[in-house]
Amino acid sequence: MRLLAFKLINLASFMYLLTASFFLSQNFMQPSTDNVYVMPAPFAFSIWFVIYLLLFIFLMKSFFANEELNRVIGHIGLWFPLSMFLSGTTVMVGTTPSLLFITLSLLTLCVVYTIIQRLNLSTQKYRTPFSIYLAWTSIATIVDTFVVLKANEVQELFAIGELGWSAFILVVGGLIALAFYFIQKDTWFPLVFIWGYGAIFAYQENTLIKFITGAFVVILLFIIFFSWFQKNRVS
Numbered sequence: 001m002r003l004l005a006f007k008l009i010n011l012a013s014f015m016y017l018l019t020a021s022f023f024l025s026q027n028f029m030q031p032s033t034d035n036v037y038v039m040p041a042p043f044a045f046s047i048w049f050v051i052y053l054l055l056f057i058f059l060m061k062s063f064f065a066n067e068e069l070n071r072v073i074g075h076i077g078l079w080f081p082l083s084m085f086l087s088g089t090t091v092m093v094g095t096t097p098s099l100l101f102i103t104l105s106l107l108t109l110c111v112v113y114t115i116i117q118r119l120n121l122s123t124q125k126y127r128t129p130f131s132i133y134l135a136w137t138s139i140a141t142i143v144d145t146f147v148v149l150k151a152n153e154v155q156e157l158f159a160i161g162e163l164g165w166s167a168f169i170l171v172v173g174g175l176i177a178l179a180f181y182f183i184q185k186d187t188w189f190p191l192v193f194i195w196g197y198g199a200i201f202a203y204q205e206n207t208l209i210k211f212i213t214g215a216f217v218v219i220l221l222f223i224i225f226f227s228w229f230q231k232n233r234v235s
Contacts, residue, residue, distance in 0.1 A: 006073050007062045013081035013088075014059055018052065020088035036146040037166035037209050040139070044199030047136055047192070054129035055084075072126050075119060076112045083108035087137065090144075099141075099148045106141050109134045117184065128188055131180075135192035138176070142169055167208055170197070174216035181223065190220045 062073055086105035090098045113134050116127050146166065149157070157165060177193035180186045197213040204210060 003070055003074055006077060007059070009078065009081045010062065010073070010084075011059055013084040014055060017084040017088035020092050021048070021052075025091035036143065036150055037163055037204060037206055038143050038146050038170065038200060039203060040143070040196055040199030041203035044196055047132075047195060051129070051133050051136060054132060058126070058129045068121060068123075069126060071119060072116060072121070075115050079108050079111045079115070083112060083133075095151045096148050099144050102137065102141050102144050106134070106137045109137055124186075127186070131186050131188040132192055135177070135180075135189045136196065138173065139193065139196040142173060145169075163206065163208065167212055170200075170209070170212045170216075173197075174212070174220070177216070177220060178223070181220070187224060190224065194220050 062069060065073065083105050086101050086108060090101040090105060093101060109130065113127070113130050116130060121127070146162065149162070155161065160168075173193065174197070177190040180189040194217050198217050201210050201213040201217065204213075
């Protein structure tokens with residue numbers, strides 16, 4: 001009964017997320033008009049459809065779960081539906097409070113991801129939806145942070161302007177994507193960053209921003225394909 005309750009709560013939270021995104025939000029799939037250096041091209045936001053599809057498949061499978069999937073559902077507990085609730089609420093509140101909700105959603109997804117990693121599962125397929133969800137929420141949090149600062153007319157922070165902070169955060173994000181690949185053995189997380197950074201590269205005109213995002217796209221693609229080539233050559 002406890003597992004069934006988790007599954008039903010997960011489904012209800014997913015329905016809330018979809019309803020909030022498609023019917024209650026005024027800017028779903030429409031990026032902010034604020035001109036921030038980390039804003040990706042509008043097409044990048046279509047990844048939400050992939051995330052929703054993967055989450056839907058995960059939820060449907062949970063009602064016909066094997067022992068291992070039930071173990072995943074039992075351990076992530078209410079953290080997963082809480083992340084969806086927070087993510088859905090993000091698109092309904094104002095610009096400034098949205099940063100709080102998306103940050104909390106990111107933190108709860110980090111908890112979910114960590115729990116799944118510690119389960120030592122026989123397959124990584126149960127991790128995939130959360131890898132993609134976590135990666136894109138990370139990028140969305142970066143974007144929302146600068147949108148909120150812009151909306152509140154914050155020009156500098158600790159004597160560093162928007163361009164300086166944008167460059168710094170993009171470098172940190174790229175390094176995190178590399179860390180996920182090497183430490184967590186996660187390919188999907190950096191692939192999402194390739195998508196997001198590629199969209200920023202395509203949308204922004206600033207030379208420094210294009211250099212950083214373009215460099216990380218090339219580096220991440222090279223590492224992923226080189227590792228894939230090495231693995232297939234050995235096998």
